[in-house]
Amino acid sequence: MRTLEHPRTEDLQLDAVLSALADPIRRTIVRQLADGHADQACIAFALPVGKSTSTHHFRVLREAGVIEQRYQGTAILNTLRAADLEARFPGLLTAVLAAT
């Protein structure tokens, strides 16, 4: 099984997190993860973009440390790293999710 790389909580970079969140499609993903359960498959997100663009957005979020991704068979399951983000950048995710 291929392993997906994730930054450790202490290595999360504000530049990368803010850039990752500065996109409406990526915030749609984050919002759905925040509102729902962990381990949501990429295919469960009704995004107005094609598959490769969608995959790109999930990867940006993972590499920034905003989400965790893991394989389950051929699917990739996504979980918001809410606690890690709160530990590293207190209040940031809450403020972004509250914004409209």
Added chain:
Amino acid sequence: MRTLEHPRTEDLQLDAVLSALADPIRRTIVRQLADGHADQACIAFALPVGKSTSTHHFRVLREAGVIEQRYQGTAILNTLRAADLEARFPGLLTAVLAAT
């Protein structure tokens, strides 16, 4: 006197604000404005970049609505739009300034 354009508070866009803040040089500017007085001249910021790059960063912050800029003679004075940002995106600027 040339007038500098600024978005109105209600027109501030989260994409633009997060992108503007996702740069360490621009956060240095924001931090110095947050720690100090209003109306700081661009020349008062000891930034590790050249003049045109510096001017670019100030413009990105202004166009995103993060700072207000106004002419005083040939100088441009800068003020953080902390209250406008707080009104539009509560907690966001505080969280970004608290992050290290």
